[in-house]
Amino acid sequence: MTQLEVDSRAERIINTAADGFVGMDGGGVVTDWNRAAEDLFGYTKGEAVGRTVSELIMREQDRAAHEAGLRRFLDTGQARLVGRPVQVTARHREGREFPIDLTIWAQDEPGGVSLYAFLRDVSERVAATESAGQLAAIVMASSDAIISTDLDGTIRTWNPGAEQIYGYAAADMIGHSFARLVPADLSAQFEHILAQVAAGRRVEQLETVRLRADGTTVDVSLTISPVRDSAGTVLRLAYVGRDITAAKAVDRRLRETKDVLARQATEMEHRAFHDPLTGIANRALLMNRLGLALAQAGRVGTTITLLMIDVDDFKFVNDTLGHNIGDQLLCEIAERLGAIVRAGDTVARLGGDEFAVLAEQTSADHGQRLAQRIVDTLARPVEIGGRRIIPRASIGLAATDATHPVSPEEMLRNADLAMYAAKTAGKAHWCAFEPGMHHALTARVQLEADLRTALEAGQFAVHYQPICELASGRTRAVEALLRWQHPTLGPISPAEFIPLAEQTGLIVPIGAWVLAEACRQIARMPAVAGEITVSVNLSIRQLAEPGFIDIVTHALDQAGMPAHRLTLEVTESLLAGPDAAIAAQLRELRALGVKLAVDDFGTGHSSLGRLRNLPFTTLKIDKSFVDELTDTDTKDIIINAVVAMAHGMGLRVIAEGVETSAQLSQLRELGCDAVQGFLLNRPMPAADLRRHLTEQNTSAGEANRPDSVPSSAGRVAG
Ligand code: C2E
Ligand code: MG
Ligand code: MG
Secondary structure (H helix, E strand, O other), X not given: OOXXXXXXXXXXXXXXXXXXEEEEEOOOEEEEEOHHHHHXXXXXXXXXOOOEHHHHHEOHHHHHHXXXXXXXXXXXXXXXXXXXXXXXXXXXXXXXXXXXXXXXEEXXXXXXXXXXXXXXXXXXXXXXHHHHHHHHHHHHHOOOEEEEEEOOOEEEEEOHHHHHHHOOOHHHHOOOEHHHHOOHHHHHHHHHHHHHHHOOOOEEEEEEEEEOOOOOEEEEEEEEEEEEOOOOOEEEEEEEEEEOHHHHHHHHHHHHHHHHHHHHHHHHHHHHHEOOOOOOEOHHHHHHHHHHXXXXXXXXXXXXXXXXXXXXXXXXXXXXXXXXXXHHHHHHHHHHHHHHOOOOOEEEEEEOOEEEEEEEEEOHHHHHHHHHHHHHHHOOOEEEOXXXXXXXXXXXXXXXXXXXXXXXXXXXXXXXXXXXXXXXOOOOOEEEOOOOHHHHHHHHHHHHHHHHHHOOOOOEEEEEEEEEEOOOOOEEEEXXXXXXXXXXXXXXXXXXXXXXXHHHOOHHHHHHHHHHHHHHHHHOOOHHHOXXXXXXXXXXXXXXXXXXXXXXXXXXXXXOOOHHHEEEEEEOHHHXXXXXXXXXXXXXXXXXXXXXXXXXXXXXXXXXXXXXXOOOOEEEEOHHHHHOOOOOOOOHHHHHHHHHHHHHOOOEEEEOOOOOHHHHHHHHHHOOOEEOOOOOOOOEOHHHHHHHHHHHHHOOHHHHOOOOOOOOOOOOOO
């Protein structure tokens, strides 16, 4: 090969090289400049040759140093640059600066020393190194745990964030398995994740728990990615773990708060629609269901029935037996009602002693049968706190009628009116609503209002009905009977207004007034009349009043009347609901010397045994028994037995409501002690009684024989 051939071959090689190639003389003047150098620096070979390298590619600030270095190189022959690339900053013709690797070597040639340089653009490498450095800085500064492991979980890198979160130093962890951080119960999950990532899938923000060096646990959110080589093969796993303990705690607290709130909301809703004592529906829920049922019944044309149930004498139970027993009674009633109705019917407590039953899709017939069934079921006695109580109730029934649509409120009011009617008609039964009841109620409400002012307005008077002793034919006692002269309605029967006074509690002041008035008037009867006893009727409500004994002693003191001249009458129904407080009250009265009579005997359910345990002195046989004494031979058996029994117990027997001479003679034969009735005397004002007693004492004994003198009967209106 000739030298020429060698040269041209070398030039070809140099020109196709990827690196820039520059030849220089000893002064740094360019003698050769290949294609790559043209591309690198933007000067053609023609432009470059003859100029110094320094001027062509060096930054101004580097030139002096470069030239000094070159001179030193040539002077000392130190081959500092030879064979070893140095990185310098070069400048493109257009001013752009970029890093290059410069490899330079010297060669002695005939014309002096020649310099040759290879120049390579290393921008990409430098950039990559820089960003790797930045990344490393980020990894070091991160508070997240940034870890890499082999595919089998052996830890390769461990940053300060990991130290912080897991509590292990890098030295303790590198080379060990990541499994050390995984709680036993999560190891299966961990193995699964390892396999997933090793297979090339990324796991994002997995919330899990890891063990710390001190044995505590830490909540972490993990993102695990496969790290691949350029061929795509997974080499390692990269973990980024974030401590989410605090966030979790907040989360947990939030969840707990939400749970509590949800529970409270449910409770509040339940409370809003249920009776706290019995747990059954309350008025709001009843009205709600009633509204829906009425709307539906209107569309479909079915009948719905609403029953209003009011416990009879509940206040009495509450006042005398205590609220605890009262509450238990209400629960018992709620339970019994619930057991009777069909599924889908609503049993509600409207407050106090008021309940309601809403029966949907009924017939008029079914509603009435249900009402009767409730009356019967409630009347079964119940044992509460060792006491036998018969929880009777009055029931009002209202049913829908296709021709008269009603609102829920109207329906409730109708049932309420019917319940009132049931109560007024004598309790413990049911009554169906009738349109006329509205009027009756208005009248009743008016009467109640009038009753409140009657006492102050002086509209009351006490009349006296003589009680005639059969042995002597003389009036030795009278019964005080209250009269109300209503300003517009005229005289009103106590049978009508006493129950009203009892329900409203007005009986307490009214009763006290009767007691005082009766004592006062009877004490003032003329001495000729002898010692007259006065019987005053009592309501249960009065007896249940704690200060009642004081009221009695006060009335006696004011009148100057000895206690033995006063008899207090209590109805037999009082004995049906036995109560220690009432019994104690009766005993105390008896101890004062006051006499006690059982009124209307035979109408209630009192047991004779009960009677024996209470300090009664007198028994009054109810008029209904006396009425039966028309047939001389047959109907006297009961009275006979009652008289015998009463006498056996040391009680005086008085027969009430004697209207015929036949009754009178029979009662005499049966051994009654005294009689009272229209046959002899109607109740009369005090002035008439005074006359009656005076006449009795001044006229002959024969004229006053009760069987011969119905003469005064009818003289005084009752
Ligand atoms: P009671 O205590 O059984 O009184 C007897 C009732 O029978 C009286 O009715 C009396 O007028 C009536 N009576 C008496 N003899 C005859 C008769 O031969 N035939 C008929 N048909 N009736 C007769 P009155 O005065 O209308 O009183 C009714 C009820 O009102 C009383 O029944 C009593 O339970 C109650 N009452 C009256 N005054 C008071 C009172 O001051 N306080 C209380 N708590 N209740 C009273
Ligand atoms: Mg009486
Ligand atoms: Mg009576």
